[in-house]
Amino acid sequence: MSESWVNSAERIGADLHLELSGPGGRRAALIHALRDAVRGGRLAPGTRLPPYRSLAADLGVARNTVADAYAELVAEGWLTARQGSGTRVAERAEPPRHAGKVPGKTPPRARGPRHNLRQGTPDVSGFPRGEWLASYRRALQQAPNEVFGPGDPAGRVELREALAEYLPRARGVRCDPDRIVICSGFAHALRLLFEGRVLRSPLAVEAYGLPFHRELLTRAGVRTVPLPLDEDGARIDRLGRERGVLLTPAHQFPTGGPLHAARRAAVIDWARARDAVIVEDDYDGEFRYDRKPVGAVQGLDPERVIFVGSVSKSLSPAVRLGWMVLPERYVEGVLAAKGEREAWASVLDQLSLADFIARGSYDRHVRRMRQRYRGRRDRLVAALAERAPHIEVTGVAAGLHAVLRLPPGTEAATVARAERAGVALDGLAAFRHPGAAEPAVAAYDGLVVGYATPSEHAYAVALDALCATFPDP
Ligand SMILES: Cc1ncc(COP(=O)(O)O)c(C=O)c1O
Missing domain, CATH: 3.40.640.10 (Type I PLP-dependent aspartate aminotransferase-like (Major domain))
Structure with missing residues (x-):
């Protein structure tokens, strides 16, 4: 596999030797190499990574390969991406050997879920x-x-x-x-x-x-x-x-x-x-x-x-x-x-x-975000139709979340399986009034999926991970 010095010093602060080797394709190799570079401290927290195009040219890989690798590492918490400031090594992605040992340095915070599909938050990267x-x-x-x-x-x-x-x-x-x-x-x-x-x-x-x-x-x-x-x-x-x-x-x-x-x-x-x-x-x-x-x-x-x-x-x-x-x-x-x-x-x-x-x-912003969320909603519906057609999606005509209806009795196990796969979301039971007793309230099993929560580049991987948590009927 290819090996290259990424010599975009003005953009990333230092030359970086990335070796694309190991099992899997180039995307997997690049993810592995970047993760290693962060873990080993060769890419320090806050370092700006090269734009997709430059790194792709340096390594001789497709631009999408780099984009996908960055998105995966953002979803995992190694990198952060912000409009206007590019992709950077996450502040908390500090090499473990420094953790708590360097006087005056704050130890890294615990990492959040890899794929956050909890309802409640708009796409904060869209703040105007x-x-x-x-x-x-x-x-x-x-x-x-x-x-x-x-x-x-x-x-x-x-x-x-x-x-x-x-x-x-x-x-x-x-x-x-x-x-x-x-x-x-x-x-x-x-x-x-x-x-x-x-x-x-x-x-x-x-x-x-x-x-x-x-x-x-x-x-x-x-x-x-x-x-x-x-x-x-x-x-x-x-x-x-x-x-x-x-x-x-x-x-x-x-x-x-x-x-x-x-x-x-x-x-x-x-x-x-x-x-x-x-x-x-x-x-x-x-x-x-x-x-x-x-x-x-x-x-x-x-x-x-x-x-x-x-x-x-x-x-x-x-x-x-x-x-x-x-x-x-x-x-x-x-x-x-x-x-x-x-x-x-x-x-x-x-x-x-x-x-x-x-x-x-305000009107312009709402219109812009409405377009974005509608796109997210459509992608969620399409992904489920293709990969988990037995799951019914409801509550999608408005808002920033959807409810996926599940076969009775499967909610808790599905939430736990999603959690193990790094997908954070809630089951409907989490929202039920404790005094809502059957048969006064029809209870049904479902997942509440906040499709606005991940940032734009992390959404595709989050959807993938979500779909993978549904077993075949
Ligand atoms: C049901 C519901 N009501 C209201 C709000 C708004 O709450 P607040 O304005 O206190 O942030 C939210 C969350 O954003 C909500 O989920």
């Missing part, structure tokens, strides 16, 4: 750094001095005005800026509403949902009552004497369907009849693919629904910004729960987001 920076710069330049004083608990008026234009247009929400309170995401909204005693127990919740939210409610002293789900979404007819209901109507989390139109009307009727409130979690409402947009239930009756949205799926969960659109009677209580000053959401971030929305950057 340039446009966000431009908005931040403009916001900072144009901010009057009073901005740098204590923040208003309702949030900056610039952001509330931008949202009052965006939410009706994009999500069918009815609102004006006085009804909007900025918060730092959905979890914060729940805290304000329930720890702040704006809303009372008991609260009906969908039988499948995010355990983190249920735990937060329990800690706030709220009793949650599981509401069964079927193919039309939450069983509104099962609502009883609860004071409110928490729903994900645009895209049930995590099972994936929209709430049927008749049930959207029925839940409003229930809230009116019982003087109850609906908390609408619109966590990924912007990402819809095949079906017509599903507007917010809030649009049906803004005095019965608290609409909550956040940038966690659309932009990044690290930004920590969200919004509540409130019925008039709750505005004061929520502001009181926030306290006299803004204690959570940075005013500079609020102004940046206001600019980002007002200039159309």
Whole structure:
């Protein structure tokens, strides 16, 4: 096999001798050689690797061979890839012999899963750094001095005005800026509403949902009552004497369907009849693919629904910004729960987001990411159709995750098998309300696959690894 000095010194900092030998093809040999070079310390953490084309030319291999080898090593955690800064040796890929021995050096962190298909994260490599920076710069330049004083608990008026234009247009929400309170995401909204005693127990919740939210409610002293789900979404007819209901109507989390139109009307009727409130979690409402947009239930009756949205799926969960659109009677209580000053959401971030929305950057970003996620979703569906046709894919018309239906009784074993193959994902059981007893709630076996989580170059290998975990029927 070929042997070469990679003499792209200006790009990788040092010449590197790579020997492509050993069993398997060139791709395997290159992976082996690069891994060895990192492990042996010849490629130091942070070192930039040559572009595919140069290394391919140096080694006399195809460009795709290099691209595949890099992608595999990124997926394994040896390398990292970032748009604009190329492929580098991961900081934590330090040779073990140095671990903890060099004074002042931090020992390497434990490596994450090789293929992360856990739902919950957007493709963080898609964060619009340039446009966000431009908005931040403009916001900072144009901010009057009073901005740098204590923040208003309702949030900056610039952001509330931008949202009052965006939410009706994009999500069918009815609102004006006085009804909007900025918060730092959905979890914060729940805290304000329930720890702040704006809303009372008991609260009906969908039988499948995010355990983190249920735990937060329990800690706030709220009793949650599981509401069964079927193919039309939450069983509104099962609502009883609860004071409110928490729903994900645009895209049930995590099972994936929209709430049927008749049930959207029925839940409003229930809230009116019982003087109850609906908390609408619109966590990924912007990402819809095949079906017509599903507007917010809030649009049906803004005095019965608290609409909550956040940038966690659309932009990044690290930004920590969200919004509540409130019925008039709750505005004061929520502001009181926030306290006299803004204690959570940075005013500079609020102004940046206001600019980002007002200039159309938010719309552009959502459109871009929608395209990307639709492509990911299509690749997942195609890969399964080809390699595991007995697995039914559901909940794919919207959102950033899909649910793969499994034969009854096979979920736990499939999750464990995936884990052994380095694929991180969750089974549906992880999201089930502990009080959701049969036969009130139809339980089925399934895997929740977050197809947005891996970065673009790691997705193909992650899909491969996923498909390989399904045994033939
Ligand atoms: C069901 C659900 N609701 C809401 C959110 C958003 O939470 P937050 O805004 O607190 O990040 C998420 C995660 O992004 C979610 O999975």
